[in-house]
Amino acid sequence: MAVRLIPAVPLGDALYLTALPPQGPRGSLAAEALWGLNASRQEQRLLGWLKEQAPAASCHLKCLQILKGLRDLRRHGLEEPFCSQWGRVLSSYILKTALFSLLLQGPLEAWDEQFLVERLEDLVLYLRDCLRKQVLMDFFLGNTSVPEAVALPRFLKEAAPVNLLSAFDGPTLELVAFQLISTWIQAPHIIGMYSSPRYWRPVPAPCRHMAEAQREPQAE
Numbered sequence: 001m002a003v004r005l006i007p008a009v010p011l012g013d014a015l016y017l018t019a020l021p022p023q024g025p026r027g028s029l030a031a032e033a034l035w036g037l038n039a040s041r042q043e044q045r046l047l048g049w050l051k052e053q054a055p056a057a058s059c060h061l062k063c064l065q066i067l068k069g070l071r072d073l074r075r076h077g078l079e080e081p082f083c084s085q086w087g088r089v090l091s092s093y094i095l096k097t098a099l100f101s102l103l104l105q106g107p108l109e110a111w112d113e114q115f116l117v118e119r120l121e122d123l124v125l126y127l128r129d130c131l132r133k134q135v136l137m138d139f140f141l142g143n144t145s146v147p148e149a150v151a152l153p154r155f156l157k158e159a160a161p162v163n164l165l166s167a168f169d170g171p172t173l174e175l176v177a178f179q180l181i182s183t184w185i186q187a188p189h190i191i192g193m194y195s196s197p198r199y200w201r202p203v204p205a206p207c208r209h210m211a212e213a214q215r216e217p218q219a220e
Contacts, residue, residue: 013153014041039140046100049110049149057113061202063120068092073190074183080119085168089131089176094164098127100139104147124184131177134170138162184206 007019016038047061054060071090078086102123103111111119130136137143142161146152165173183190 008038009035011153011155013151015039015156019145025048031202037141042140042152042156043096045150049147052105053153054103054108056106058111059113059119060099060103060111062113062116063123064095066114066120066124067095070183070187070190071095073193074179077190081199084103085172086176086179089165089168089173090180091126094113095127097136097139097164098130099123101136102126104145107117121184124180128180130165131173131180134163134165134168136164138164167216 009017011017017035018038020036049060050060071086075083075086127136138161140146140152140156141159142157144157146157
């Protein structure tokens, strides 16, 4: 059994700088980046705060799981090099960041499970808009909107904000945005093609903005 050791430098308060692999996926980090920030403890605090503040049957984590699943299923139908770009742009960290940012924009009561389809569509459209604008700021670095219960260290609060999409070029982000909307519209079809039928449950069609998305120009 192979064991992979990852060098890490503690920064205090369960924060670590972790060495990035010399090759392979780097998420949204620039090519010259050698270290990434691991803020998993802060993420857990935020999730704990959301659990206390949101409805008992909140659907925010389910929305994230479904979006990750659609991302992975859609990858089966993509060719290189776009297949790799799709996975890097829509990394798990970027999807979580989009969810956290959206959660703090509106009333948490709106995330009750009965509104699952509406909130999932909101998340897809929010992420689409971020990709088109080429801006999605890191949730923990220099973000004054983080709840006090998360207890961010001062140096994180005062850090310069970081745009997670700055490492990607505009045409790539525009193409990912187009494919994201296409994936959402075709979600039942994609699930049927790339999932075992015995695990498949039909996903309700998006409830709004369908006509607008379908009128978008085809990517070259």
